[in-house]
Amino acid sequence: MSRFSPPGVYPPQEDTALLAEALGDEPLPPGARVLDVGTGSGALALDAARLGSRVTAVDVSWRATLAARVNALLAGQPVRVRRGNLFDPVRGQSFDLILANPPYVPAPPRAGAPRGAARAWDAGPDGRLLLDRICLEAPALLRPGGVLLLVHSALSGPDRTLGRLRAAGLKATVVRRRRIAFGRVLRARREWLCERGLLSAADETEELVVIRAELPR
Template sequence: MNALVLPGVYAPQDDTALLAEALRAEPMPPGARVLDVGTGSGALALEAARLGAEVTAVDLSWRAVWTARLNAWLNRLPVRIRRGNLFGPVRGRAYDVIVANPPYVPAPDAGPEPRGRSRAWDAGHDGRLVLDRLCRDAPGLLRPGGVLLLVHSALSGPDRTLELLRAAGLKAAAVNRRWIRFGPVLRSRAGWLRERGLLAPAEESEELVVIRAERPC
């Protein structure tokens, strides 16, 4: 999954690739409306556009917005890219598929909102600063039969994600999992995660989980 990445923008990694696999597995009739929330470099938005979807991408970071626009231009793919906080720029619209690879890493000494580059991965003390908002707001933007595809770490409570999405009336399940070695961020805070009981003493990898939630027709 090649994409140009400007400094300060989240580069596509294992979580992006895992979510792209789930996206490719979804039936995607031409003209299906797809929303990529927190698009970063635009990699998932471009993947959806290649599948024939009508794609909108949103990110809070201006650097990410310009990176995604540049990648769409370089790949000659039509993607609408908007700057805004989660669903703010698309209120009142409905989608066949929503994809999200949000910040999900638990962070020590977390303030009310992460700042700078860490905004791409830090997500509060429990890793759910953005996840809970996605679970609350995404169901209202799905068309009947629409699907939310969401990836995050098992450290951030996938059972809680499933619980919230089911409570919102969606049919939700974990559809893909993959273990990966710690990257620099998790290596730097492994001691803190072990103190909290989220990691075993010798554990040096995390499990990524893709959750699929469908709005009944």
């Protein structure tokens, strides 16, 4: 059954699949509490729910929360969907696993924060508009032994992500790497990325990474 993904909602892509592989490697007990932040159409939230987890899915877009609710209903999975900015709807809660596939492709400077559909694609000039917030805020929502699984492009600084998570006291490492052909967004920004030195004219692929960060018990 195809997932409902209306215009402006990030559909499942290669990064979603890579993060789903990492999710499948996690030894989650039945009933584990899982947070899927920036859920989009809810694909990862549904994968976690099928593993027997109690899943909360969050997105800032009302279209995305609608899509996630519809897809959970179609799949017969009890996913709790909340609309809000990153971790705002779950302050004071704790989770065994946090899944995050935020916007990460560097974007040309613009006036003000991204709005509408651009929120799914624009990640600031260095691609870290939300990545740095996740590194800062996610550790406080993890239970002892809890894990953050985060996917993003090598263009947006995996070493910075690792450094920030380790500085927060987490054990962080890259657990997945995959090179993929340029998608629509990256193709549209290719000239600008080359001007910034993030790509060369010969590049045809980008590298995705999944970072696993665990809060010690």
